[in-house]
Amino acid sequence: MNVPVLTIDGPSGAGKGTVSRSVAKKLAWHYLDSGSIYRSLAIAVLDESVDLQDIDKIVAIAKNLNLEFECGDELIVKLNKVDITARLPSEATGNTASIIAAYPEVRAVLLQKQKDFQQAPGLVADGRDMGTVVFPSAETKVFLTASAEERASRRYKQLKEKGINANLVRITKEIEARDRRDQQRETAPLKASDDAFYIDSSNLSIDQVIEEVMNLVHNES
């Protein structure tokens, strides 16, 4: 049976997570937050104080990555049975994730882990290369973006709400640096698939984006 997939790709802070979770809930489909896989690997790498240039060591850790996802109202992620959910959003985790995600060897190891999420009745997959690499034959593909300033201000508010210390100017610079790294890397760079619907959320509310994505899914099925 062909399990339908909706991919939502785009840069960090465009609202992919909120939109994907909400759409997955409305459709009663599974949800893959692929960024959390890269972030979990980053935590494992940071915890072992691995040199970020040591690709072999990072690949070895990726191969043995013992992750569990519990999808309730909030996504809970466990690494080696330990709940690491609270550590996932930090800037240090995100920046390390973006550095190790640039290694093709690392991406190759994590590819099957992501494909395994394609389970009936359907999957909403959120990331950078969901529509281009991981699920190229997905029925519906969305590329969701917003200006760097808007994304930085959203991330800043999110971190503050979680009680995490944040600095807006630094976040804007880090978002721009991460965009550059994600867009310029050779393997699976961040780019819209030719057959993706492009949505700029800078001037849209989250509810408007969700509605637009739901309409796309219904029109495609």
Ligand code: C5P
């Ligand atoms: O989406 P999120 O900000 O959690 O992703 C963290 C980092 O993981 C990104 O900056 C990107 O470098 C990497 N990533 C990726 N491919 C994905 C998802 C995330 O390279 N599909």
